[in-house]
Amino acid sequence: MTFKIITDSTADLDENWAKENDVELLGLTITLDGKTYETVGENRLTSDVLLDSMQNGSKPTTSQINVGQFEEVFRAHAQEGHEVLYLAFSSVLSGTYQSSIMARDMVLEDYPEAKIVIIDTLAAAGGEGYLSILAAEARNQGKTLEETQSMIEGILPRLRTYFLVNDLYHLMRGGRLSKGSAIIGSLVNIKPLLWLDASGKLVPLAKVRGRKKGMKEMVAQATQDLAHSTAIVAYANDAEAAQSLKEDLLARDGIDNVLIMPLGPVISTHVGPGTLAVFTIGENAR
Known part of the structure; x- marks a missing residue:
């Protein structure tokens, strides 16, 4: 059945x-x-x-x-x-x-x-x-x-989720991130990189100066310890950056296929315009 x-x-x-x-x-x-x-x-x-x-x-x-x-x-x-x-x-x-x-x-x-x-x-x-x-x-x-x-x-436990946001205001406004954690999002040209930890909480992972460096760091984090050859890229109104992420991921060993998915309205409400995300599956638990 x-x-x-x-x-x-x-x-x-x-x-x-x-x-x-x-x-x-x-x-x-x-x-x-x-x-x-x-x-x-x-x-x-x-x-x-x-x-x-x-x-x-x-x-x-x-x-x-x-x-x-x-x-x-x-x-x-x-x-x-x-x-x-x-x-x-x-x-x-x-x-x-x-x-x-x-x-x-x-x-x-x-x-x-x-x-x-x-x-x-x-x-x-x-x-x-x-x-x-x-x-x-x-x-x-x-x-x-x-x-x-x-x-x-x-x-x-092996699902990897990374978000690169323009700022953390929307996550703080919606209660998905503390005000203290959101302070880094107000720094000039600092692009916060976040991930979902083992408990499912969205937490800051790194502070990167500049969007291109942030994208590079997100790809590096997402392609460690891979168990599946497919990655997913998501984006909020920046299809060009999503395509660039796809190309960078395909250049990495262990990635053979990349799906691009626009971020839906619910998630976009909380992460805001310009957000990029990468999802992969690792060998070991987070």
């Missing part, structure tokens, strides 16, 4: 790819200039519109997927007898994961035989997307839900 894969709009997956590969996307919402927008579907808020607004001074906020939304989706699959694997946005960065746990428990009261597996990816953006792609590939190869779960959980 095959199973259903669900993830969030924070995984930044292309919606056409998701449909073709039977990956269901649930959307967080964004409030921008007093109006609330969806991040999945035809009328979703695009990153381009959001980032343009942010550059003009807008301060958007995001809202997690609530318990009721999860319950509706999980209940529908339980009624159909579908096994479910939900790859959740990091519990450290959002309450979305906890909402999914509450909803699953409610559904299991009525459908105790249902199988709803929830994995806290401790990841975001291309990292969460990378895991979703690997899960879909495993399912397409005939792997069971249990086998896929085991594979993903084995990768989680």
Whole structure:
């Protein structure tokens, strides 16, 4: 028996790819200039519109997927007898994961035989997307839900996530980084390089003078101790820099394939315009 894969709009997956590969996307919402927008579907808020607004001074906020939304989706699959694997946005960065746990428990009261597996990816953006792609590939190869779960959980401690941001104001504003850590972002021409540590926290890794040096350092960090030959590059309104990162990564031993994914609106809200990110999988735990 095959199973259903669900993830969030924070995984930044292309919606056409998701449909073709039977990956269901649930959307967080964004409030921008007093109006609330969806991040999945035809009328979703695009990153381009959001980032343009942010550059003009807008301060958007995001809202997690609530318990009721999860319950509706999980209940529908339980009624159909579908096994479910939900790859959740990091519990450290959002309450979305906890909402999914509450909803699953409610559904299991009525459908105790249902199988709803929830994995806290401790990841975001291309990292969460990378895991979703690997899960879909495993399912397409005939792997069971249990086998896929085991594979993903084995990768989680080895997933590498690096962000190069123009400044740390947006992360501080959204509560994803302390004010003390954000001070370095105000220094002239200092480009903060951050990563997700083993606990899923976004923490400063290095202070680099200049964007080009920051990109070089991010590639160096991301290509240490590689276990998979695919890397993912993500960007917020700087496709040219993303292409440059791709070329630099492909020049490194151990990287044979690089996927470029625009940062979606939810993640862009918190990291801001001009952000670049690289995601790889290492041999050893972080």
